[in-house]
Amino acid sequence: MSPDNLDIQNSLDKDLIASVTDLKVYFESKQGMVHSVDGVSFDIVDGEMMGLVGETGCGKSVTARTFMQLVQSPPGMLAGGNIKFRSKNIKNGSQVIDLLDLSENQIRELRGERIAMIFQDPGKALNPGLTIRTQVAEVFQEHRENDVLEEAGLKNKLTGVTEYFVKKYIKQEAGFLVTTLFKIPPLSTYKKKIDSGINRLVAEALEETQIPNPTKVMERYPHELSGGMKQRVMIAQAIACNPDLLIADEPTTALDVTVQARVLDLIKELQKRHKTSVLYISHDLSLVRRICDRIAVMYAGQIVETGDAETIFNQPKHPYTQGLINALPSMSHERGKLEAIEGIVPELIEPEPGCRFVSRCMRRKANCEEIDPKLKPISEVNKSHKVACLLYEA
């Protein structure tokens, strides 16, 4: 990505890795525009774990996908806002970019490299027709061409046309003809070296996520692995390039309860070791509290409260957050379901003005149906604790 065309005005507090401001993502539907994400703002502190919690359908996944420009369009459309992101580990130092401004090719360079994603259902997120090796290898082929060359013992050994084609081959940019040529001598000797180089990189990546017997697992197809194992593969693939930001969209929801804890611990441990920033999405508030430094609570396409995990838990201000915490069975580590609050989430189609939570709020006031509450700090002392509720607006 060339730094020249990036906006110099882009600025981001030094301690942040990303900042979402007033993000709006809508979907066209026959009934009207669905405001799935409608003015979302939150910050992700560098090296920390940010929890994004909310009921099903409140727009968590759409928010996450927007980071990578992965929202399908149509029907999706970006209706406003920006996502500032500090891209580190680049040759010319770190730089701040707006993820939503990037072209397809620019965002592609970040995907899997600076920003990686783990999906909810590892059984669906792996291609059933390709081996684990083939799938993990792609990350290295796409972003770590030099590492592949080095592992293959080909670094600085190639020149001219050969170098050109070997690189094309590694990056999967070669056409059918060239790919076929690599299967027969003399080019097949390069293919052998490249393959064994890639094998080492893939095995290393799998080892990182504590997969036993990586060289064996590599040759398997996804359906031959357990759910927990598949999620480990996904994690290995995601952290292969040591990204700055890891987005984990309910990575344990689809797993057996016994496996959930281990996968969670793994993510936490890797996050600490590599100082990766993580956006952890979940509908399980107690789980998020256990592992996250900060929390943003989402409701019907908006953030209603955000702050550090302890503050959110000990001094929740928004009636929705308060309801959630009261609904937790006890303050122990049992699961608290967000649906425990009475009432249903309002329609997101062409929403009326006013607070989205009004139909379920026990503390609503007269003007709650007319005025949109703004997300803002409510105390002078703790500026990072923000709430969107008219009770706290003067």
Added chain:
Amino acid sequence: MQIRDYIIRRLMILPILIIGTSIIVFALTRIGGSPIGIYLSHEMSPAEVQEMKERFHLDKPVPVQYFYWIKGVSQGDLGWSGVASAPVVDVFPKKFAATMELAIAAGIVAVSLGIAMGTFAGARRNKISDHIIRVVSVSGASMPLFWFAILLLIIFWVWLGWFPIGRSDPNLFEAIPHPTGFYTIDALLAGNFSAFRDAIWHLIMPAVALGYGATAIIARMMRSSLIEELQEDYVDAAKAKGLAERVVLKKHARRNALVPTVTVIGLTFGFLLQGTVVAEIIFRWPGLGRWMASAVLRGDQATIMTYVMFTSILFLFVNLVVDIIYAYLDRRVVLGD
């Protein structure tokens, strides 16, 4: 390893299937009446007729006739074709090669065009090119073959004169040997380029006519299964790795979309063979189809049985090949029962 065992097992049940088919074919043909008519002429006396019956074992019960037939087949005697006025064995290979050449050419047209069109349309869902391809494939699937074939014939042979009918220019092919019976291959083997061009030239129109319907079916299947695959999470996961659109489409989605398409391709092969009868009649292609048509009209049972047996066996093999490709493409298939 797994796949090899599977193939072996499938090959082992093949003879049983073939024997079963032969019984059914024989029984069904004999239901149509005694085949004696084709061997007789008006001048024959009752005694001569009786002699003919005995000569062909037609005086025996039907199950016994079956065994005589099988005995003949195993000795390379497929019976006498009244239509061709020659033993079936002598005529069959040439006609078979002609039909196969046509069917395979049509199959190549259908598979390559169908997959390409389906992929193109599926990847550009609801764009103009998708709509155009949809119109082309709907008409392909709904237009009767005889009608489309005659249309091509009128436009490209009668009006424009771009393409010839028949199978070849006899002057070019008398001179070269026919080791395979496939004129295109024979011409190549003989190194005769103008003969090769002539063979291809004769092939194009009937192959396109015959392949159009199958192209449409394959394209539609490919389109819908590709659209389905593109909705899958693994496609997003592949994009999230930073892969180019092209790699996501070709390496990830298309490969999986091919799985259901391959089954359809196997089915369309039957469609093609069936179509050869019409295509051969319209384009004067000297193959099995034309021969069969006259054989049916004249009750030439030896020819009919050979044809049906042969196509059935062909079918069994095609099915086997399709299942193997399917198992290879889709690793989730549990091989066996």
